[in-house]
Amino acid sequence: MAIAEMLRVTIVGLVEDSVRITEAIHDKGVIQIETPITEEPEKRLGEVVDLNSRALETDSLVSGLKSAIDFMDRQKQVKKGALGTFIGWHYRIDEDGYNRFVAGGEARAKEIAELCSAQESLINDINNELKRIDSEIEQLRPWSSLTLPASELHTLKRHDFYFLSNENAKKSPELGEIASGLGADIAYADLGSSGNRRFSVVALNKEDAPEALRKLSSMGFEQAQIPESTLPPALEIKRLETRKEELGRALSEASGNALKLCEMRPEAYCLHDHFANEKARLEAAGSFLSTESAFVLDGWVRKDRLEGLKKAVYSAAPTAVVMTRQPEEGEDVPVDLVNKGIFNPFEAVTRIMGLPKQGTIDPTPLLAVFFFIYFGTCMGDVVYGIIMTAIGILMLKKLKTAGMGTQLLQLLVVGGIATVVMGVMFGGYFGDLLSKYIRPLWFDPMSENGPLIFLGFSFGMGVVQILFGMAIKAWDNARNGRWLSAIYDQGFWVLLLLGVGLLMGGGALGPGFSSAGKWMSIVGAVGLMLTQGRHHKNPVVRLGSGIVSLYNITSYMSDIVSYSRLFGLGFTSIVIGMVINYMAKMMLGIPVIGYVLFAALLIFGHMFNLFINITGAFIHSSRLQYVEFFGKFADFGGSKFTPFRRFNKYVDIDFKEAN
Amino acid sequence: MTIGDVLTLLSIAIAVGLPGCGSSYGVGLVGQAGSGVVSEDPDKFGQILLLQIVPGTQGIYGVLAGLMIMLRAGFLSGNLPNFDTVKGMAYMMAALPIGLVGFISAIYQGKVAASGVGIIAKKPGEMGKAILFAAMVETYAILSLLVSLLLILRL
Numbered sequence: 001m002a003i004a005e006m007l008r009v010t011i012v013g014l015v016e017d018s019v020r021i022t023e024a025i026h027d028k029g030v031i032q033i034e035t036p037i038t039e040e041p042e043k044r045l046g047e048v049v050d051l052n053s054r055a056l057e058t059d060s061l062v063s064g065l066k067s068a069i070d071f072m073d074r075q076k077q078v079k080k081g082a083l084g085t086f087i088g089w090h091y092r093i094d095e096d097g098y099n100r101f102v103a104g105g106e107a108r109a110k111e112i113a114e115l116c117s118a119q120e121s122l123i124n125d126i127n128n129e130l131k132r133i134d135s136e137i138e139q140l141r142p143w144s145s146l147t148l149p150a151s152e153l154h155t156l157k158r159h160d161f162y163f164l165s166n167e168n169a170k171k172s173p174e175l176g177e178i179a180s181g182l183g184a185d186i187a188y189a190d191l192g193s194s195g196n197r198r199f200s201v202v203a204l205n206k207e208d209a210p211e212a213l214r215k216l217s218s219m220g221f222e223q224a225q226i227p228e229s230t231l232p233p234a235l236e237i238k239r240l241e242t243r244k245e246e247l248g249r250a251l252s253e254a255s256g257n258a259l260k261l262c263e264m265r266p267e268a269y270c271l272h273d274h275f276a277n278e279k280a281r282l283e284a285a286g287s288f289l290s291t292e293s294a295f296v297l298d299g300w301v302r303k304d305r306l307e308g309l310k311k312a313v314y315s316a317a318p319t320a321v322v323m324t325r326q327p328e329e330g331e332d333v334p335v336d337l338v339n340k341g342i343f344n345p346f347e348a349v350t351r352i353m354g355l356p357k358q359g360t361i362d363p364t365p366l367l368a369v370f371f372f373i374y375f376g377t378c379m380g381d382v383v384y385g386i387i388m389t390a391i392g393i394l395m396l397k398k399l400k401t402a403g404m405g406t407q408l409l410q411l412l413v414v415g416g417i418a419t420v421v422m423g424v425m426f427g428g429y430f431g432d433l434l435s436k437y438i439r440p441l442w443f444d445p446m447s448e449n450g451p452l453i454f455l456g457f458s459f460g461m462g463v464v465q466i467l468f469g470m471a472i473k474a475w476d477n478a479r480n481g482r483w484l485s486a487i488y489d490q491g492f493w494v495l496l497l498l499g500v501g502l503l504m505g506g507g508a509l510g511p512g513f514s515s516a517g518k519w520m521s522i523v524g525a526v527g528l529m530l531t532q533g534r535h536h537k538n539p540v541v542r543l544g545s546g547i548v549s550l551y552n553i554t555s556y557m558s559d560i561v562s563y564s565r566l567f568g569l570g571f572t573s574i575v576i577g578m579v580i581n582y583m584a585k586m587m588l589g590i591p592v593i594g595y596v597l598f599a600a601l602l603i604f605g606h607m608f609n610l611f612i613n614i615t616g617a618f619i620h621s622s623r624l625q626y627v628e629f630f631g632k633f634a635d636f637g638g639s640k641f642t643p644f645r646r647f648n649k650y651v652d653i654d655f656k657e658a659n
Numbered sequence: 660m661t662i663g664d665v666l667t668l669l670s671i672a673i674a675v676g677l678p679g680c681g682s683s684y685g686v687g688l689v690g691q692a693g694s695g696v697v698s699e700d701p702d703k704f705g706q707i708l709l710l711q712i713v714p715g716t717q718g719i720y721g722v723l724a725g726l727m728i729m730l731r732a733g734f735l736s737g738n739l740p741n742f743d744t745v746k747g748m749a750y751m752m753a754a755l756p757i758g759l760v761g762f763i764s765a766i767y768q769g770k771v772a773a774s775g776v777g778i779i780a781k782k783p784g785e786m787g788k789a790i791l792f793a794a795m796v797e798t799y800a801i802l803s804l805l806v807s808l809l810l811i812l813r814l
Contacts, residue, residue, distance in 0.1 A: 080702075140800070352787030432758070451812055452809075457803070565798065571723075572804075575723050575727065612712070616716060619794045620801075626791065627795075
């Protein structure tokens with residue numbers, strides 16, 4: 001229940017065993033490889049054995065398969081389901097199936113990549129041509145009343161033909177009105193218009209053409225291009241349209257073939273992941289320090305996983321040597337958390353914040369009870385709790401998750417149980433649906449004094465958790481020999497806070513409590529004044545900063561006030577549940593379909609309330625741990641333990657039970 | 660119907676309307692930022708959706724406060740409460756904390772959550788942190804809801 005103990009491990013082996021050893025530790029996945037940084041250029045294994053070029057080859061296989069898979073995805077999306085998009089989707093396959101696909105090896109991987117890329121370029125070519133044809137047709141259409149092919153209109157001795165289009169035909173003069181004013185030999189024909197645009201063809205004698213064209217352009221007649229063709233535009237359009245139909249048929253055939261290629265998807269997934277893992281192995285092995293005959297690799301391993309690692313390495317290469325040593329002072333030792341049983345799901349809460357530093361306290365078991373109560377308080381409904389637990393258990397059974405995903409689902413189950421517990425306390429059964437029949441075990445938040453009791457309970461939890469956090473810090477200080485620190489920094493504060501609490505509320509408990517509170521606060525405050533400035537030498541500064549430190553009481557107050565969110569969220573879920581019931585009951589007045597509407601509104605309304613509150617409950621129960629609780633004792637910023645292990649992007653292999 | 664009743668209705672409008680405006684702005688902002696990421700990587704949809712609902716809670720708190728006023732004043736049972744003017748104004752004052760803080764905090768929470776979309780785009784594993792940054796802003800909405808609720812329940 002703590003931070004895992006790490007050992008520095010060094011493996012020495014013969015160069016010829018290097019691939020087998022790397023494969024063994026990769027399969028085992030318990031060692032975080034540290035690439036040694038040396039001053040002098042040392043020889044790497046990649047230079048001794050030819051690993052680097054093999055890594056490159058494998059890389060090209062992987063990227064070929066990746067683009068093949070992307071191509072298939074563009075043809076036909078895989079149905080991932082709503083859940084898949086939340087928790088990451090994988091293709092599930094049993095071990096035999098995986099091995100069968102992987103047996104195809106490099107040849108098959110290349111084949112798949114080539115088939116897909118050929119099909120893709122075929123489809124792209126067709127699409128490009130279709131686009132080109134469309135734009136040609138678009139350009140030709142205005143000229144379709146021209147009965148000659150455009151190319152024949154360029155071949156006169158003294159005259160040239162120009163195609164003109166006038167963008168704003170309504171506002172510019174007709175060609176006939178201005179033809180005489182151009183000062184050139186001109187013949188023209190009007191070819192009709194489309195929208196505002198008017199098209200015409202003119203013949204101009206060669207010498208005067210530039211000047212005439214300039215004048216025409218200033219009047220809105222722009223020169224236009226017609227795609228080259230030996231056919232008159234109308235016929236050319238017809239030809240292109242026939243071609244388009246042919247291409248359309250070819251495209252649908254190609255798409256059909258591409259869809260057929262999608263059947264190879266499972267195979268592509270398996271091969272992709274297989275070669276991606278191989279690439280990772282080759283790259284890792286390439287960076288090991290090495291001589292001509294032996295190589296060495298360094299890394300971190302969890303102490304409890306060492307035996308398994310040794311076994312795997314020795315069975316891969318009997319001549320290899322596995323050595324370990326304790327971490328040295330100043331080494332950045334990676335952190336892994338070990339929490340078993342009931343505490344395991346709560347690890348997810350800690351991990352979202354990050355990891356505590358090596359050698360400090362793992363807060364997971366310490367926050368578990370608080371998180372449980374807070375989550376339950378924010379939801380506070382027996383039926384909601386049962387639904388959450390059921391969904392959690394169902395998803396754990398149905399989905400194959402690992403690590404954080406499993407922990408979050410388990411947390412859903414545990415949170416569901418907490419919700420049931422607090423629901424029984426508050427008498428919440430689908431809001432107030434059954435409150436006439438079932439009495440709350442503790443109090444009804446909607447009763448006259450309910451909200452105040454609820455608020456008091458929230459503050460009370462805050463006081464307990466904050467004091468608990470300070471007690472942990474005091475214990476941590478004491479076990480590290482900082483006894484004075486434990487008394488000065490935590491002891492006096494606890495005394496002062498408890499004293500202030502008693503001073504304000506002690507009167508209700510009985511005579512004497514109030515005055516005890518007064519004296520506790522005075523002792524605490526004086527103690528803090530005298531000790532909080534102890535890092536300063538100058539006695540005046542020392543006392544001054546001691547007095548200033550009392551100002552910190554505001555931060556404790558705001559910490560406690562922050563716990564009122566438990567009331568806010570808990571109350572929200574109850575009241576909204578109540579209103580949903582209220583509206584649903586109004587439906588009962590409608591004849592015949594009233595009961596259907598009642599049930600529908602009840603179910604949808606409460607599902608909505610559940611969904612909104614589940615996120616709020618999780619976020620704010622976590623936040624209270626991170627800010628208010630961890631702030632008192634925890635020291636975060638440890639670097640994460642990332643073992644060198646197999647990673648599958650697409651597939652999820654169901655391994656047969658090892659006998 | 661008295662002036663007090665009308666002022667009570669106004670208090671409901673303040674409690675429901677202002678945080679609702681803020682939340683719709685905030686949720687909208689995250690949606691815009693998120694659409695950019697989802698267009699590149701549709702698999703991040705679920706994560707971003709979770710971030711998007713975070714600034715939506717102010718709207719719910721506002722509805723909650725508004726419903727409490729309706730319950731206390733008896734609008735839900737269909738009768739007019741016939742409050743005097745002072746009582747109506749008192750309800751308005753009680754609605755102001757959640758109205759104002761809900762409005763402003765939803766906007767800022769939306770901005771923080773929209774920036775958090777960048778975290779999800781670059782480091783999907785750190786989604787929890789993006790949500791927490793946004794949740795920090797929510798504290799003040801919860802505190803103001805608390806004050807509004809306690810006042811409404813005591814009026």
